[in-house]
Amino acid sequence: MAEETTLLRTSSVSKRFRGVVALSDASIRLEQGEILGIIGPNGAGKTTLFNVIAGAMRPSSGSVIFRGRDITRMAADRRLRLGLARTFQLMKPFVSLTVYDNIVVGATGSGLSKRRARARADEIVDLLDMGRIASRSAGAINAVQAKRLELARALSAQPVVVLLDEIFSGLRPDEVDDLAAHVRALPSRGQTVMMIEHNLPAIRSVSERVLALSAGAVIREGSPADVFDDPEVVSSYLGKRSRPAH
Numbered sequence: 001m002a003e004e005t006t007l008l009r010t011s012s013v014s015k016r017f018r019g020v021v022a023l024s025d026a027s028i029r030l031e032q033g034e035i036l037g038i039i040g041p042n043g044a045g046k047t048t049l050f051n052v053i054a055g056a057m058r059p060s061s062g063s064v065i066f067r068g069r070d071i072t073r074m075a076a077d078r079r080l081r082l083g084l085a086r087t088f089q090l091m092k093p094f095v096s097l098t099v100y101d102n103i104v105v106g107a108t109g110s111g112l113s114k115r116r117a118r119a120r121a122d123e124i125v126d127l128l129d130m131g132r133i134a135s136r137s138a139g140a141i142n143a144v145q146a147k148r149l150e151l152a153r154a155l156s157a158q159p160v161v162v163l164l165d166e167i168f169s170g171l172r173p174d175e176v177d178d179l180a181a182h183v184r185a186l187p188s189r190g191q192t193v194m195m196i197e198h199n200l201p202a203i204r205s206v207s208e209r210v211l212a213l214s215a216g217a218v219i220r221e222g223s224p225a226d227v228f229d230d231p232e233v234v235s236s237y238l239g240k241r242s243r244p245a246h
């Protein structure tokens with residue numbers, strides 16, 4: 001394995017909550033410049049994987065290595081400063097602030113001065129075509145715009161790796177296309193992406209490599225076509241009474 005191109009990896013990570021095994025011996029690697037999709041039915045362990053990688057939770061066993069450094073026990077805010085940012089499935093913008101100021105807050109959280117944070121926010125607003133909503137109250141934007149703000153907030157930290165948690169869920173196909181174009185452009189800006197997604201057409205349109213989790217374990221890894229059609233992957237979704245629609 002080409003270790004020098006591996007930006008982030010988990011090594012035999014397990015996470016147990018009392019009787020529940022949320023992650024079981026999961027070893028995952030994220031290569032420099034890729035967009036890796038993580039799929040799996042409800043309860044497969046996807047969010048737990050993100051929590052362990054981003055520092056919201058410690059694994060019961062195993063380790064997380066980022067740029068060659070063991071960050072398993074490092075606090076989330078230090079990981080952010082090292083270049084590991086995430087979006088949240090449940091977005092909680094500061095509703096009393098404008099969209100723009102929410103992005104500034106994200107940038108200051110990554111350690112920038114106010115002045116540099118504003119310059120970063122200006123860049124992100126341009127990058128994600130958010131000019132029309134920048135001065136609106138974050139409490140007055142719609143769900144699609146809120147997704148974009150969540151992405152903007154994560155990017156404001158200028159991360160090396162960005163973890164996207166279901167940013168395409170609930171979007172119409174045209175809205176997916178619009179946001180997907182921005183996600184596809186991230187590697188050319190030096191940003192590597194790992195994304196959890198139930199929206200399989202969205203994954204197919206942005207990632208070359210997909211990894212399927214079921215009951216906390218990695219069951220398949222490969223191209224979207226190979227993984228989506230794999231019988232074990234299909235049956236893991238059917239077992240949960242939901243089919244990977246693609």
Ligand SMILES: Nc1ncnc2c1ncn2[C@@H]1O[C@H](COP(=O)(O)OP(=O)(O)OP(=O)(O)O)[C@@H](O)[C@H]1O
Nearest residue numbers: 017020021022040041042043044045046047048049
């Ligand atoms: N804090 C917790 N306490 C107890 N059990 C938990 C906790 N967090 C997750 N679990 C359990 O761990 C398992 C994996 O949950 P997780 O949220 O990681 O799955 P997921 O793949 O993200 O699901 P979804 O697609 O529904 O978001 C589930 O059985 C869940 O109930």
